[in-house]
Amino acid sequence: MTTGEEHDVATVHQWTGLEARALRKALRKSIRGFAEHLGVAVNTVAKWEKLLADTTPQADSQAILDTVLARADPAVQERFGRLLDNDGVTPRLRKQPAPSVGDHETWAEDLERAVVCLSRQDFGFAWTLLDRWLHRVPPCELDDRGQYLYARTLTLFGDMRRLQGTVCDLITAASVYADARSLFVGLRIPRRTAQIDLSLAVVEEMSGRLAEAASRYGALAEDARLSRLDRVRARLWIGTALSKQGEADSAIVLMRSAAREFYDLAEPEDWAVAQQKLALAHRGAGDLTHALRYIETARSAGRPNSPLEHVQLDTAHAHILLSDPATAGEGRTALAGAAATAGRHGLGHQLRSIEAIREAQEYA
Template sequence: MGTRRHGLIRARKAAGYTQETLAIELGLDTTTVGQWERGKSEPLPYKRPKLARALGVTSRGLEELLAEGAAVVSRPSADYETWADDLDRVAVCLGRQEFDLAKLLLDRWTGRLVPSGDDRGLYLYGRSLRLLGDLRQDQGVLTGPMSARQSYGRAMAVFRELGADRRVAQLELQLAVLDEMGGNHEPAAEQYRQLATDTRLDARDRTRAQLWVGTALSKAGRNADAITFIKPAIQRFEALEEPQDWSVAFQKLALAHRGDGDLSQAGVAFQVALDHRPGDAPMQRVRLDTAHGHLLLSDPATADSGLKLLEGAAATSTQYGMMHQLQAISGIRRAYERQA
């Protein structure tokens, strides 16, 4: 008699499949997937690579999902301490854009099966998936298999199972960010607007959501509306004593003023951002230089300086594998060349 594979079931649901739709994806009868999940049969070897891709797991991860009884394997507490320590290291690596090391650390854990009914193991697994999503977002891998969206979706399924409402809301916020990055500005603005008053989030996250309403509206060309969301967010960040978010908000305000045709106010806002740089990590430097370069392109007298800043930001983006930032810089330069 087989052992029910809870991990395989969880992975299938997190990937967005029912038994029927996964069977269709793999070209199988629905009963076959059910038999796998009940532990009554095993996928044939030639089906396993496609199954792993569909579930968004590594080959090793799939083998562990299929291992009989693996879903109830417990881990010693020391193993959990190592896992938690590695995730803290991953967060530091992502702040420095050390993507290769972050991925290496995450691969130690995301390919392992999570113990069924073990809340601590599930929580660490959910946190691992969230960080994997952050890594892929920073690299610009937003949709499709092995993307930020898939990782966030799997993490959300884990945190829902745990009843961790705040973590679920944070992931909803990240999914809205992906919509914005993918060019769906108006839908993203609406999601941000709802989350800006969502009590599942803490004050900082609600204020970030409010700021990002303005960011999305500005990208949609609604710059005057954007300013009405960004300015109150700046005041709230100051009250919350969040200097990094406060500085970034002034960058967003400068770009909104630029889009609204007020270069004087844009310059004032951006000078505040320059005087209070949030840090010198590669991502922070690229975002600041990109915004500054974009602003300088608005004036023919400073356009050459703007192009040099964008060139440097593009080089840094390439060096660290920040493909989404590189695409944004290319878009700014193409728009400038069309206008010129």
């Protein structure tokens, strides 16, 4: 799980002026050009070059440098590694000190930023924020605060792989979630442990193990460790698993109940998701009139906040349109648009779902 591993590039766990200078030279830029490329002041880069290993860029600059290195061409990455070797720097083997209180604050800030990145499906930047902490110090060497932050980092990494959603991603997500869960159990934080259990149930569903997922959701819907909102989400997801198993009528009952609770809890985004899932359940029951009514309600509830939500809503709408020969052409167009957005943002699970809909349409 190391940035640049494919090209055997040294990973910088903490940048100093020395590594920053090597990256500038690898990019073959002047000090001014490098500053403009990073979006920082020329004086900042000049300070790095003057003090070299005796200065450490601030957290924002650390993230920027991570991103520039990760997105650089292979030739640039190779030059960067050679320049570090010539300077006698071996970032992969450098012993990092245990995080201090100040590091904990920076770490927590990075996690908050990673959450925002994941909500926008900016997986590349999210990874740079998470990777620097996952490999810095083994969790057994951390204090309780450090172990909590490490577990949160693992959780977000699992979320990233789950959102990307290829078969390999889901296997990795399950493994990473299990590691995070063990840490939360050791720290005696039951709410976080239960939230991991909920994420593992989602992975079960996405992996096609619908009966197992429904069973897990059922237990978590009554789990006092979770907030009321998370318990209602679990109930909605029971309905999702049942709908996928062809039990549309039972799914609709559960989904309607969950939708009412989302309304009572003043959670409009979750309520809109429930309308979308109800639309698909009604489609599965062969009731296209109600399916169209619910999907239009979901579509009018507000603009999707992320590429993932956009793809999910468009895919659901297309699936319903494809069920009626009179609107099938419109459905194919909508599905193509959803596939393009999913491909652009690396949403592998959504692409698989779209392909499954297309195959079902061909054999219908």
